[in-house]
Amino acid sequence: MSKHNCYICDKETSLLMSFGQMPIANGFLAKEQFKDEYFFEMEVAFCQQCKMFQLVNQPEREQMFNESYAFFSGTSKAMGLHFEKFANHILSDYIKDTKDPFVVEVGSNDGSMLKHFANRGIRHLGIEPSANVAQVAIDNGINTVVEFLDKSLAERIVSEYGMADAYVAANVMCHIPYINSVVEGIKALLNPDGIAMFEDPYLGDVIQKTTYDQIYDEHTFLFSVYSIQYLFNQFDMEVINVEPQVTHGGSMRYVIAHKGAKPVHKNVYKQLEYEQVSGLTDFETYEKFRQNCGKYQSDLMSLLDDIKSQGKSIAGYAATSKSTTIINYCSITTDHLDCIYDTTPIKQGKFSPGAHIPVVAYEEFKNNYPDYALLFGYNHEKEIMAKEQEFMDQGGRWITYVPEVKVI
Secondary structure: OOOOEOOOOOOEOEEEEEEEEEEOOOOOEOHHHHHHOOEEEEEEEEOOOOOOEEEOOOOOHHHHOOOOOOOOHHHOHHHHHHHHHHHHHHHHHOOOOOOOOEEEEEOOOOOOOOHHHHOOOOEEEEEOOOHHHHHHHHHOOOOEEOOOOOHHHHHHHHHHHOOEEEEEEEOOHHHOOOHHHHHHHHHHHEEEEEEEEEEEEEHHHHHHHOOHHHOOOOOOEEEOHHHHHHHHHOOOEEEEEEEEEOHHHOEEEEEEEEOOOOOOOHHHHHHHHHHHHOOOOOHHHHHHHHHHHHHHHHHHHHHHHHHHHOOOOEEEEOOOHHHHHHHHHHOOOOOOOOOEEEOOOOOOOOEOOOOOOEEEEOHHHHHOOOOEEEEOOHHHHHHHHHHOHHHHHOOOEEEEOOOOOEEO
């Protein structure tokens, strides 16, 4: 395993495990691209100084976020409702009394969140490095720039628009290895009384449920409250509230302000205490996690092999980024899955990263139900189960692996 210094505090980290050679998680590809497919060694480490869980190696950001990016926020109704509530929370609780408020969202994707500000005539700016999804937002009247955020961009925004009253991000901050520069940018961007509010998959949920598929190329970090507090304290900012979310198998929303600008909610102290008691600050916890990953891998492959030995058909359901980790770490191949059904047009007719399992238009699922569907989109389980009652009525079974490997 490699040596690695922490992205946050530059101390040498403690290496935990390798998931082996991994492709770009959202790198769905055509047959002619197979020979040039990019792989990297996906290792993870834990910093015992700042308690940040992190990838050791990561592809160049342009390889992951570009004009062919295959994730559009607007494809999930559940996430659309979630972003509407997120926006309303900021509107009602943080900028309601602000004169001519200005909101900046980083990783604004197709504008699913910012539209709730734009529709109210609120000044806003989306920062989205993937040109194809940014164009969807622009076409819908969302003010968007195709760039990556850092301190210099933040200073340019301030000079053109003024300081921001709210900085917003959803499932973005954990993607950024140069996050110290981004926090510098947030500090420069925010009004003295402004807030940053962002949410990402929560380390505590990943460890508790062994959702190792949250580890993939885009997720440089899995955050805890402790590690986020450490990060922002370096820049004279602090966590003033935390709000657990059910999205993505368990996420945490962080509210940040300039140090001393706002009172710190008791939720912060409560969550910090939970992290200490549950072992999130202890290296031994991650050793146990490594062992659990191996067990989940073995359990899932035993189940798939057993089903296939009975002559039954299995298809994947939802070609998610997270499925790339599951498929490649577990060595799932076309011998196990006939295909993966997905609703995203840009993925249909292509093949999954690494294992090259065909991705088929979702409409075909109803025409050709498999005996079993491996649920890669488990974070939308309720939404999917309600939608697929007919599949179950006709004897279809689901294979899930969170919080345990089982058939339902």
